[in-house]
Amino acid sequence: MTAHRRVGDALNAALGTLLAEDPALYLLGEDIADPYGGAFGITRGLSTRFPRQVITTPISEAGIVGVANGLALAGDKAIVEMMFADFVALAFDQIVNFAAKSTTMYGHPVPMPVVVRCPTGGNRGYGPTHSQSPQKHFIGVPGLDVYELSPLHDPVALLRELLGSGRPSLLFEDKTLYAAPLRPDDLFRVTHHGFTAHVRVDDDIPADDYLIVAPGGLTGRATVAMRSLLLRYELSGRLLVPARLHPLDLDPLLEAATSTSRVVVVEDGPPGAAWGTEVAYRLQRALWGTSSGPVRLCQAADGVIPTAAHLEREVLVQAETIVRAVLEAHR
Amino acid sequence: MNDDDLRLLLLIRHFETALLDLFAQGLLSGTTHTCLGQEPVPVALRPLLHPDDFVFSNHRGHGHYLARFGDPAGLLAEIMGREGAVCGGVGGSQHLKRGRYLSTGVQGESLPVAAGTALHLAHHEPGRLACVHIGDGTWGEGAVYEALNMAALWRLPLLVAVEHNGIAQSTPTAAQLAGTIAARADAFGAAYLYVPADDVTDMRDLLDKPLTRVRDGGGPLVVEFATRRLGPHSKGDDPRSTVEVDQLRAADWHTRYAATLGPRFTDLDAEQRDRIAAVVRDVTGRAPVRERR
Known part of the structure; x- marks a missing residue:
């Protein structure tokens, strides 16, 4: 972790580590393939290293979370990148009605190892539909975990925790973190x-x-x-x-x-x-x-x-x- | 029409009829959606599907479950919340999961999920497919198009079984669907097949080769089954005239086979009616299902 200067680099490296150690893990999202590597560059290099596991998708937020849910049902795991957290509203049904409910509504535990990564927050000048922090809409949904990225938590350990819990989760990532240093202030x-x-x-x-x-x-x-x-x-x-x-x-x-x-x-x-x-x-x-x-x-x-x-x-x-x-x- | 196919058709018919009777007697709570008239769809597909194929059912899914598992007691116990319930009484009529069979109650939601399982199959279990049952009304949902686009783009082994019964809850198809299902499939470059859901042997003849093509990596197939919904959407909510429903009944397989198959039909009909009656007696006598952890 300390080898990386920025939170975004550490997150990119963490995704690579997880894809390498688990061939059943998929990474799905819009424009995530190289050379673009995602709107914030977080997936850069991964589609080249893991061409089967890293899938760039059409602009279909509900559809790609649905595909992730299907992979999970079939025994795989999936991480989905929302380009902007605002767009996760389009996948609300797949997250709340399918992924979260499926863990318990069939009378026996159904593991749903799906992580939806959501770049949140403003201070970047992107305006009303590209800056929101919509965490609260997912708080208190039975079967659904809500996490947030920080410069203080190792993203490898964090993502392992999310994927290993058997419950679907959202990982909110403030966009300003991507370029932020891993340790914010040596005073503390x-x-x-x-x-x-x-x-x-x-x-x-x-x-x-x-x-x-x-x-x-x-x-x-x-x-x-x-x-x-x-x-x-x-x-x-x-x-x-x-x-x-x-x-x-x-x-x-x-x-x-x-x-x-x-x-x-x-x-x-x-x-x-x-x-x-x-x-x-x-x-x-x-x-x-x-x-x-x-x-x-x-x-x-x-x-x-x-x-x-x-x-x-x-x-x-x-x-x-x-x-x-x-x-x-x-x- | 062999005896086993007829037995399964009749099993589903009597199961659904028994459910409506139980509702009328006040013995069922909540809601249910019967597939009366649509039984030939799952019966025709039964030998064409492999146990390792995924099947995604919908709200009108009892026939799909019975064709796959032949387990009326487990299903009735689930619907009634009694011991032996296949999903512990949590899911009920429209939320079932057993192995690679799953149903859920939101229109269109299962199509992208089925595409996801098909992606897994394409990578790890070539030759297997994911079958997803939808209705003509489901084509109003955007998720259908997102899923079809990805399935066609990635050539996924996905079978979309459209049970076109001419009515979406209370709305006739003509009032809710522009253009045609065939043209919609064609727009995505997906294969399309029209299958009248009347005779299961004829249906299989039409389905056999196109399904092999799906299994061989040919990409998704949309099958439009022309079928009839004889019953209400759920329990007593049918706005259609009795004349209209009578016309559907006259064309129904049960009416046709009763007239043409003679004593073979009468015997099997009685056999399955008795079988379901015994299941109803058994399950209604069971204790409420206890919470499973």
Whole structure:
């Protein structure tokens, strides 16, 4: 992992590793073949190395997830690349009604090793239909797991976990991560408790001023916020990044939350029945009656994501949005 | 028409009739979609399909299941939620899975899935195919075209068995389908075959060579079976006039064979009616299925 400079390179290498070690694994998606290698270049080189397993497809999001589901039923495994996460709406039926339900609706377990990779998020100026973070539409679907890529989690271990669980899953990947460094900031130390990454300054400095809980795509912005909070406001806290957003393992979050009275859950999607709302509710319920203050939410604005850079910035969560949310928690 | 084919036709007919009776008596909950009139389709396909072929059924799938497994008790137990249910009572009438047989209840959804299994077969088990049953109404779904495009593009061993019964739930085909199924298949460069679903022997004669071509890597085949739906869409929801349904019944295989096959038909008809009656007595006497983990 450390041999790769960027998250996108590490993800590309991870896909190659998995295709090499498992001939039953297929990779499907639009424009993923060489020399193009996918809209973000994440599959570059793979169709050349694994011509049988890597299949570039027509523009048919529902159809290709259906093909992946069929491969899984036949005993294979499949990773599908959505060109943009917004387009996963077109495959909702295959994911929710077929893949997720099939794991249990036939009265006996049916393994469905299918991973749908979804490049999410904005800050790239792609506008309303190419920038969304649609995670919340897939939270709470029985039989379906939701993961998010981060610079803190080894993509090989992560993808092995997803493919090995027997349940279909979505892997949301914030596009800005592809060019991001694997370790966002040397000021902080990263440890792992299962698939939850912990970020904080060194152990000998207290880190109880706040707790930020964020999905992987916000790791960079959250650590920029933490640096600012430490250097400008002398506030030292922690960031927890769970790789699996749903079903969520609350224990590592709860452990960190009990040591501070200021918990902020951050996500880059709009408010309303969202992932952050679910996490905040579960944390709040568990913390009820303790000295921990109200769990706060820091979310994107309630609107479409504009194309113009200055308008887009106002809608999406930025590092300074997180700084403000933590400072507000301190009032 | 040999005795075994006739037995299977009659088994399916009496199974479906028994289901409607059970509903009328208030002994079934939920819904069901009978294939009354469409029995020749799965019966004709039965010897043409291999146990290693995938079969994707749909909401109107009892005949497909019975032709593949000859297991009316397991199916009835599933529909009634009783012990011995083939899918533990979770799936019910339209969500069945047993080996490489699978049905699900969303129109068009299984076509790309079937294409995926066909991709596996093409790579690892040449000579096998995936058969997917759809109706004329299913052609309204976009997933059908996405799947046909990929199946034709990649020359997948996919058999699309279209049971064209002239009515999509309550909507006559003329009110929901522009152009023809033949032209739609042709647009993708997929092979197409028109098969009147009346005599199973004649049907097999028409199907035999084209199916071999699918197995030999010739790409997908769309078969349009011209058939009749004698019953309602589900339980009591048939907007057609009695005159129209009577015309369908007059042309139905059961009416024709009763008139032409004499005592051979009468005997086998009674045999299968009794067999199903015994299955109904057995299954209705069973305890509710317990949750499986």
